[in-house]
Amino acid sequence: MENNNDMGELKSTNKKQVLLFYCVECEELARKVAAHSQLITLQSINWRSFDDGFPNLYINNAHDIRGQHVAFLASFSSPAVIFEQLSVIYSLPRLFVASFTLVLPFFPTGSFERMEEEGDVATAFTMARILSNIPISRGGPTSVVIYDIHALQERFYFGDHVLPLFETGIPLLKQRLHQLPDADKIVVAFPDDGAWKRFHKLLDHFPTVICTKVREGDKRIVRLKEGNPADCHVVIVDDLVQSGGTLIECQKVLLAHGAAKVSAYVTHGVFPKRSWERFTRKNDGSEKGFAYFWITDSCPHTVKAIENTAPFEVLSLAGSIADALQI
Amino acid sequence: MAAASNSAVKPAKKVCLFCCAETEALAQRIAAESDAIELRSIKWRTFDDGFPNLFIPNAHGIRGQHVAFLASFSSPAVIFEQLSVIYALPKLFISSFTLVLPFFPTGTSERMEDEGDVATAFTLARILSNIPTSKGGPTSLVTFDIHALQERFYFGDNILPCFESGIPLLKNRLQQLPDSDKISIAFPDDGAWKRFHKQLQHFPTIVCNKVRMGDQRIVRIKEGDAAGRHVVIVDDLVQSGGTLIECQKVLAAHGAAKISAYVTHGIFPKRSWQRFEHDNGGHPEKGLTYFWITDSCPHTVKEVKSKLPFEILSLSGSIAAALQI
Numbered sequence: 175m176e177n178n179n180d181m182g183e184l185k186s187t188n189k190k191q192v193l194l195f196y197c198v199e200c201e202e203l204a205r206k207v208a209a210h211s212q213l214i215t216l217q218s219i220n221w222r223s224f225d226d227g228f229p230n231l232y233i234n235n236a237h238d239i240r241g242q243h244v245a246f247l248a249s250f251s252s253p254a255v256i257f258e259q260l261s262v263i264y265s266l267p268r269l270f271v272a273s274f275t276l277v278l279p280f281f282p283t284g285s286f287e288r289m290e291e292e293g294d295v296a297t298a299f300t301m302a303r304i305l306s307n308i309p310i311s312r313g314g315p316t317s318v319v320i321y322d323i324h325a326l327q328e329r330f331y332f333g334d335h336v337l338p339l340f341e342t343g344i345p346l347l348k349q350r351l352h353q354l355p356d357a358d359k360i361v362v363a364f365p366d367d368g369a370w371k372r373f374h375k376l377l378d379h380f381p382t383v384i385c386t387k388v389r390e391g392d393k394r395i396v397r398l399k400e401g402n403p404a405d406c407h408v409v410i411v412d413d414l415v416q417s418g419g420t421l422i423e424c425q426k427v428l429l430a431h432g433a434a435k436v437s438a439y440v441t442h443g444v445f446p447k448r449s450w451e452r453f454t455r456k457n458d459g460s461e462k463g464f465a466y467f468w469i470t471d472s473c474p475h476t477v478k479a480i481e482n483t484a485p486f487e488v489l490s491l492a493g494s495i496a497d498a499l500q501i
Numbered sequence: 502m503a504a505a506s507n508s509a510v511k512p513a514k515k516v517c518l519f520c521c522a523e524t525e526a527l528a529q530r531i532a533a534e535s536d537a538i539e540l541r542s543i544k545w546r547t548f549d550d551g552f553p554n555l556f557i558p559n560a561h562g563i564r565g566q567h568v569a570f571l572a573s574f575s576s577p578a579v580i581f582e583q584l585s586v587i588y589a590l591p592k593l594f595i596s597s598f599t600l601v602l603p604f605f606p607t608g609t610s611e612r613m614e615d616e617g618d619v620a621t622a623f624t625l626a627r628i629l630s631n632i633p634t635s636k637g638g639p640t641s642l643v644t645f646d647i648h649a650l651q652e653r654f655y656f657g658d659n660i661l662p663c664f665e666s667g668i669p670l671l672k673n674r675l676q677q678l679p680d681s682d683k684i685s686i687a688f689p690d691d692g693a694w695k696r697f698h699k700q701l702q703h704f705p706t707i708v709c710n711k712v713r714m715g716d717q718r719i720v721r722i723k724e725g726d727a728a729g730r731h732v733v734i735v736d737d738l739v740q741s742g743g744t745l746i747e748c749q750k751v752l753a754a755h756g757a758a759k760i761s762a763y764v765t766h767g768i769f770p771k772r773s774w775q776r777f778e779h780d781n782g783g784h785p786e787k788g789l790t791y792f793w794i795t796d797s798c799p800h801t802v803k804e805v806k807s808k809l810p811f812e813i814l815s816l817s818g819s820i821a822a823a824l825q826i
Contacts, residue, residue, distance in 0.1 A: 224770075225741065225770035225773075226606070226740060227575075227770065228576075228606055228621060229577065229619070231619035232615070232618060232619065233616075233617040233619060234617060235617070236615070236616040237616060252551040252552075252578075253551060253552060253553065253578060253579075253581035253582060254551075254578035255577075256577070256580070256581050257577035257581075257621075257624070260628070261619045261620075261621045262619055264624050265619045265624075282550070282552055291556075292557075292560040293557040293558055293559070293560035294556055295556065295585050295586055296585075297581075299588075300584055300585040300588050303588055303631065304631075307627065307628075309627075416549060417549065444550050446548070446549035446551065449549075
């Protein structure tokens, strides 16, 4: 009786051993992912360069990965690091692995895809094209795991030789919100209609506020479109933050409409040029800052920079990635 | 009158030539070679996060035109922005697309000895093989003196590689020298001989090779005679220059009267060109008479332009001709 139950469990859970490779900047996240599951083992690559700047790469124990499920944790934080990771991504599937999964938590260049004119060059499309040409492995097309891709239509940029798996960091936020003492006073605010479209279904058990940008002459001003933040702990939710300008404008409007506290969540803390510094607590009491600023660990450079700096808190994607690797 | 109708000369096809920042000087020279080639511009900007913000002005104006892009992948950092343009141009209803990439990098590091070695040249070939087709069919890829002959087979069927060489420029230059009848060509190894001897067979040749002596590798002369000759060492590229310097020493020791060098691609990472001095009419073991490189590596060209023994042989004429294919 017991034996039969065990067999049934094994069959239904379909757990697979996964060998996880990673790029240099993702080492910390990779370790966290491996720590989540005994089924995930870290592997190593020798990342060196030739004098001319081009990569000199070596995959350790390449023979041992034959017949194994293999994954690579990538991070394209700047154009300069793309080529070396791509070389590994294009090589791994051809080493007789049982399957190949690319985990790219943050899909960059996504925010600039306002192809308004025929001369605009869609760099997100270039990136999707490059990823769509990952060679297939014995396990078929490569799975590509991406969190909160910026524009919903980008899901259609990928060709048929990859299987994009679009995940989200929102469950991590929901978990965190439930731990807060004022969990019953939380209102979710969307900085624009785009964010609302992307996230409202995942957060529909919270009251919502929607902001919008209105043109007044030369300026663009953030206004409240729907909802009431008065006396609540408002959490502004968006997929990413760059300079932070939009979030700051939203915070001002929400406070002006009576919000008790304002926090923010973005999946991807891009923060170019250290723009996260605008959000750190200034202890002169002059302005009301953000109560919490949650980001995930999709952007490793930012995570390093804001470590232990209020109001930032990092919600790790490690558990979610470990689960995605079982798909 | 009859001559005109019998003439088999095709009218030159008009080509719109785009380039990246580092190839602008070479692009201007190419456009100067022919009235049929017109320079076009691209707006290269960057977003704060470092990713490219690119715009092709007057994109409608290139519809129905033959279009080319002069690329230079001098470091991994500049690949993505150029690639974005390369992937975008063919889809703008142009009549054909040619990618001119004079130097195909990562080529030297392809000694795939172990299954763990990652072939970056193959990665680049794969990326280029996936350039979208235009109305004119597959993209043509023009490249000069690709390092390993087998790399020609790295390219898929959706791209038409056109393998050119800088050697004709060298031959032209050698014929202009006062001692052109005293010239011998030296190949630093069998690889260089395989690549180039057919194009240079009317010169006496010397072949060197590296022999292992204990821990060291020493350059020896395998075949040929250097005594009293103006020896020109020929190879496809130079990195640190170590090999060339070893060859120079051996040739001098065997009585070469003068020694020069030619490489198509002067990569010279970390300013290694500084090791090469001019002989100033003196002894060949002290310096080279000429060091010819082409303008395939724009960063090097900037640095060595007016410095003896360096002389730049421009690919502009050869590229202008290739654009007519």
